[in-house]
Amino acid sequence: MELPYEVLVYLFKYLPKSDRKVASETCRSWYLAANDQCFLKNKVAVFYKTVLSDDFPSPLNIFEESIITYNNYLFNEVEISNKQNEFWNKMGEHIRCLTIRDCDICEKVFVYMLQKCTNLETLNIENCKELFMSGRLLEGKSEGFLTDNLENLKCLSLSGNQYLTDALFNRFVSAAPALEELNLSACSLQFHCGLVKKFYPLSINIFQNPSESVLTFYFLLQFIERRAKDIKRLHFSCTLIDGAALKSLSEVKDLKLHSLQVYSCDQLTNAGILSLTTHQTSLRELDIGLCTRVTDQSLVNICKNLVNLEYLNIRRCRAVTDLGIAELHNLKKLKSLNISQCELLTKDGLEKGICAGENKSLEELDINSLNIDQTGIIMLSERLPNLRVLNLSNCFNAVTDASVQVIFKNQLFLRTLKMSHCDKVSDAGLTGMGKIETKDGEDGPIMSSIDESHVPPKIHLGSRAEEEIVRDARRKRDVMLMCENLTMDSYTGYSLARIKSLKELDISGCNRITDVSLTYAFNFKEMIIINLSRCQQITCKGIEHLVRNCPSIEYINLTDCYNLKDDAVIEIVKHLKRLKQLELRGCNQLTDETLTAISTHCTKLQFLDVQGCRNMSPELACSIGSLPTLHTVLMSKPGPYIDDGKKNRAPAPAFLPSLMRKLRLH
Structure with a gap:
């Protein structure tokens, strides 16, 4: 007996986005429920480095024929031509949010798109310099049909367009009477008074004769004064806005940002x-x-x-x-x-x-690279009980085994935790092993180094680095023994696994983390993103436990984990069915066996980085670009091969143009 549609929708509201997407692939009724209108408003159809021409089966046809109507579309690094006009004819009236980023598109096609998108609420045109280069875009189109089509437009982003001028800007905003949000970040916005005097003499009406040469803050300010009651959000990042310009903007009458x-x-x-x-x-x-x-x-x-x-x-x-x-x-x-x-x-x-007191309102805190000690981290953890996002990266002296234990004790609602390059953290801290209780019942310190009081003193003939390697090995051995002998009575520490709802974890550069932590401290059913780059002690044994206990991982970074071999990657691609991004840069023990496993098992992979994997065949690395979902492959340039002591400078094989779009050679 099937559950009613309304019940399915209600249940799906409790699922994370990734789980809901996978659930939608179960059957038709679940697909319809997972794409109910309450979910669709936040869903975006993304076309990234996709070939939309008639030479290939166009992915746009899938959306044209779908029983689900999507309202938000993003086109990134694609070519949009008049060959896609049928898509705009069918879907244009349903589109609420349209983003065009770094796309190859001409003025005529863009105008045709706007003609068909009659219900736009958000329009983002970012880094499309060719579209603005002529200065004639929308010329003569600000009145009539265009004004009717953009009457519901509330958010307009023209960021990163260096050829934007007052005239071009005026054509867009004149057709959008309900505008509330404006983004001109990274545009060549000019603030010099001399330019204003040059292009706008006192007798001229600036809105009837906007400059076709420059984009001036003066013109923008006049526009904001006209629309002050409607404008609520402004973005001027990466511009030359100064104190005087911000003062003029702030003092605009009726403006309530x-x-x-x-x-x-x-x-x-x-x-x-x-x-x-x-x-x-x-x-x-x-x-x-x-x-x-x-x-x-x-x-x-x-x-x-x-x-x-x-x-x-x-x-x-x-x-x-x-x-x-x-x-x-x-x-x-x-x-x-x-x-x-x-x-x-x-x-x-x-x-x-x-x-200053218990702070229950703060949910996201980023203190990356602050110069504090571990007592500062402990204080933050004890007084900020409702944190969802916490970034402690590069707090070298603050993030220790003792301080992370307090985090694991108090921050049970964390969704994102970043501790990149905090190399004082070890297995003892992540697993909670080595924690002791003092006589008065208070929690004691974490074991940060092994107790060698019973070991007779020896003269170490190696370097300090070698001595530290020996200490790390002994520490790993002791923590492993404690984890293996774990009982409910003896367990007094706080494991990372206590944070059940963790979705993103970054412990890159924490080189004391080993397979012990991956085995005993990682059990996150909702984990999506994990960064283990430069954790050079992890091996296939730890990866094996990780992928079985964290099956929802979509993005995994293993850059410079040079102890990993092909068997580790095979475990990853076999068990992480949702994997979209895999970074293996610098894992120089990997061979063609890794590429074969990826091409066999990765049905959803979008991004692959195998730079510096010198034992991989360049031909095979390039051919993997034929995977239908894969849009980017990062690989080292094929160099001259050496056979019998002689360099073979035979040219690299010719590849299909469609595959070359996916490859970035470094």
């Missing part, structure tokens, strides 16, 4: 931030990362005036110190905070700021 992104804007100053915080008190999201001129003065004003802020990014604002961070306790609604690479921050600032 909810989100502003000015990431990597080196000219931005405290004066502009001060004006922003004074006039735009409704802000909920603010990104000023990599704005090197921002200081404590800006952060103090942000925390004082923007009390509704939920997202704040001040990554690599190197002038910010504990004085500014201490004011973060005023942001009671803050959910996401990025203070990574702020070199002057210490534990004291964090204690007075986000850790």
Whole structure:
């Protein structure tokens, strides 16, 4: 007896996206339920490096004939021509969000697309320089049918288009009366007053005669003043916006911004931030990362005036110190905070700021490369109980076996944990083995080195590095013995496996992690992304346990894990049925047997990196590009072969053009 459609939809709401996708492949009724309208609004049909011409069976036909109607489409690095007109004829009216990124498309085809997409709400045209190069795009099309087609457009992104001008910009926004969000990141936006005087004399009407040569902030500001009541979100990242321009923008009458992104804007100053915080008190999201001129003065004003802020990014604002961070306790609604690479921050600032008391609102925290010790990590873990995302990468002195134990004890809701290059973490910390209890009942320290008090002193004749290798081997042996003898009574530590809902884990560069951790601390049914690059002690034995206990992995990075052999990759491709991205760069023991296994078992693989795998045949590595789902293969350039001491400079074999689109030679 089949479950009713409504019951299936209700049950699928509790499944993660990946599980729901796999469930949809079970039968027709499950497919329909997993693609109910409540799920479709967030689904995107992605065409990446796909051949859409008539010479091959076009993937667009699948969507034309599908019983499910998708509303969101992304075209990335593809050629869009008039050969796809039938697709726009059939599907155009259903499209709500359309993204064209790094595509080869001409003006005539683009206009035809807009004619057919009559219900667009989001339009993203990113890095399509050829489309804007002539300056004639949409000329004469701003009125009439185009205005009717874009009347529901709320979000417009023209980011990364260096040939964008005031005239081109005006044609787009004139046809979109309901615009709420505008993205001009990485555009050549000009702020110099001399250009304004040159192109816009005092007597001229700028909207009737917009410049066809430059994109000016002056013209943009006039547009925002006209639409101030509607505009809610602005993106000017990677532009030359300065304090004076931000001040002018902030003081626009009736403008009530909810989100502003000015990431990597080196000219931005405290004066502009001060004006922003004074006039735009409704802000909920603010990104000023990599704005090197921002200081404590800006952060103090942000925390004082923007009390509704939920997202704040001040990554690599190197002038910010504990004085500014201490004011973060005023942001009671803050959910996401990025203070990574702020070199002057210490534990004291964090204690007075986000850790002034128990902070239940903060869910995402990025403290990558902060100069704190392990007591700082322990404090954060104890006072931020509801974290979902935590990035501790490059906190060399802070992330130790003792501090990660506190994380595993308190952060049970984590979805993402990143500890890249924290090389003090060992198997003892990830498994919880070696933890002791003191006489007063408090938790004692983690074993970070073996107890050699019973070992008679010896003179070690090797180097310090060799001595450390010996210590690591003994530590691995002791932890393995404890794990094998594990009982409920003797187990007093906290294993990584306690974080049941973990979906992304990055422990790249943690070279003390061995097969012991993969065997006893990894059991995550929802794990999707795992980065084990430069964990050079792991072997096939650990990989075997990993792929069996974490069957949902889609992205795995094993770069420079030079102890891995073909049998490890065979285990991966056989048991990870959802695998989409596999990185094996620098695994120099792998041979053609690995490539054969990939081509046999990987039915969903999209990305493969085998650079530096010198025992692989270049011909076989190239031929693997024939896999239907694979869009990118990274491999080393085929060099001259050496036969009997002589170089054979025979040319590499000719490959099909469709395969060459997938290959990137390095």
